[in-house]
Amino acid sequence: MPYFEGHDGTQLFSTDWGRGEPVVFVSGAWLGSSAWEFQMLPLSERGLRCIAFDKRGHGRSDWVGHGYDYDTLADDLAALLDHLNLRGVTLVAHSMGGGEVIRYLSRHGYDRVARVALVSATAPLMARTADNPDGIDAKLFEAVTPERTADRPRWMAQNAQAFFATHLGNRVSSELVAWTVQKCLDCSAKAALEVVRTGFATDLREEAAALRVPTLIVHGAADASAPVELCGRRLAALVPDNVYKEYPLAGHGICISHAEQVNQDLLEFIGDGPA
Template identity: 45%
Template sequence: MSEKHRRTHAEIARPGFIATTDGVELFYRDWQPLGGPGNGRTILFVPSYSLPSDMWAYQMLPLARQGFRCVAYDRRGHGRSSDPGGGYDYDTLADDLAAVIDALDLSDITLVGYSMGGAEAVRYLTRHGSTRVARLALIASTLPMLAKTHDNPDGIDRAYVDAFQQDLLTDYPQWLASNARPFAGPDASESMIDWVGEMALRTSHQALFACNETVSHGDFRNELRDIDVPTLIVQGDRDVSNPLELTSQRTARLIPHARLVVYEGAPHGVFLSDAARLTADIGAFASAS
């Protein structure tokens, strides 16, 4: 695929941060290989909606120990990145991803996107091309389209989005507490759930609201047909956030040569509920020739 848009002229702003063209500083972590058979191949992780790069700790550390270079960053308005007050559309978010790739001069990447991060990864590929990306992994993604419309009648009704946004405006901590167990699954410890909740509570409320609008309007049904790299799709069959039948099963039919792996009994938060299995699947996929 040829590059359709200009490359992002990004640079290291200060240790641990990358400056985008619109003045946002993106926090990133770059964990060098610690040994093992990964041979220094790069895995770049894009986090979930509402969560920073910390969410990937239980994949990044074991994979770095296996010999992979593991890179992750905080989306604008999340974690330690700038809270710029705008730029939460998919094009800008994909350009932020391009800024990370360019500033660190990454290549032969296995690009791993979780939930909303999967859509950002796809938009990066269709907007910037696949020159630097060798493989794509979509984990519990929001793709191809969540909203209920006349041509997507099985989608999620707008009333659900409105109810969540009302919780954002009134009592987001209570919403998190009520939805934590369905997200993480029955076996996650209370301490692990608390950790995830604390990360989500540090995210900019404006970013949460704006990104929720972006996700709810996303339509990637045509774009997915243009993906030209090997693609792994992983999702739990008890995902109440992004139902399997609405998301990954349809995505697998749209992306050429995609492989769908369904985790039986797993919730949306497979990076917690099935951390070791997900790590192994990502490592095996990143090792493929």
Template identity: 45%
Template sequence: MPFFSTADGTRLAYEDYGTGSPIVFVAGWSLSADMWEYQLPRFVDEGYRCVLLDRRGHARSERPSTGYDLDTLSADIAALLEHLDLREVTLVAHSFGGVESAHYLGAYGTERVSRAVFLAACLPSMRRSEANPDGLPQEAIDATMASLRADRTRWLYNGGQAYFATQLGNTVMPAMIEDTIRQCMNTAPMAAIWLQQVNLNAAHEDDLAKLDIPVLVLHGAADASAPVHLTGRRTAAVIPNCVYREYPRAGHGLYVTHADAVNADILNFIRTGGTAKG
């Protein structure tokens, strides 16, 4: 597995498959490059170069004691793109990866990125504010963080079924739920806590409103982790050049339960230059 060094000297792991136009996959909170198992073969077979990052504190990357703020995390994405000299990139980002990617685009612009896909992203914001009056109140954020700190394993197991919206008939093998939890538990505990705190408090309405590239927003109507009325629908309303797809029976783990539809929508978006509305 190849590695590269970031500005603060942290060694991060990545995977690089295929040739052609590059797609950079940015994983969700506490997940690793392994989460993209249902996307990677399809996109490589379709002729794309697929680059997958293990963020700092996750999986095979180093676990520094600092750098879990959005400025550093977006700088890590920039360092990867520069290390491989990637251009005309399609960013595909899930959950907290969308928060990182939005911050990257706001800080570094779109010189290297030609389009973005926000998949169940926790954007534009989760917390209650003037811009998001229906968002999570501070007491709800505090309760979530207290529960995560008290017993991360229990917190993850309690949310396993809802993550894939199995109550709506989505068939997911128990082994898949176990593997998702295993990935999360392989993340440095302090990294998981710090990133969830960032995730629940970040706000990107301004950054998204300024995006000058095509964006595809894919979200599940049954998403318990990033409720669609707080995230996906608001993101689509904020971004000027946006294509929006909502899957009625999908949860946060739609990259598994709705992989065929997600992959097809992303491929269509890339092939049409990000302009397809139908």
């Protein structure tokens, strides 16, 4: 069955393709499991079991009005791994999904997980604080909220090109851009608001520094949503056992615009690619 129960009974939708070593994909804010098709199809054809799910408030999962903090989202991820009784898992997370994975490991341990890949992660801390002076001012972050919530379709359409950094020559068709915008709109207004606040404000520095599994960190140097100096490079400096890959021209939508390169890096990291 495609549905499983979150820790509080929330009905969550999942997709499960292929057989072999399990790879679980964790989406970022606004996007659901279907946005991973550019990874799930080719990797499942390479002999991996590829699993993705719609986080609460997204896609075909229940559009509940609560539970958009990292503790709850990590517990939902734990419910999926328990439901399928997965072991030796590679967790692949995009954007704020990286925070879900980091919190899952600090909260639930390493028994089921072999390695993690953090792609364009909005971690370890984006908000400016006294000991994170290079972060983004919370007032600037919240200033965007009224415009985004008043007309989500317009705001997302206007920011889609920056998501892919097409101004740097990244080739993403207009149809694919429109498809991605529609995927981003397939979540509740409540979820759309709350998950970005969680991803922005949560301090994951200590948890990232305590990770005890091999970690692949992939980030675009032109990422406007999770600036590389604040996120990718900071994670690479914190996580003990990591391989860091920085794509010079990639934006935040790296799993689509640079799908072939991301997939090859994932295969090599998991051990199915060339030596």
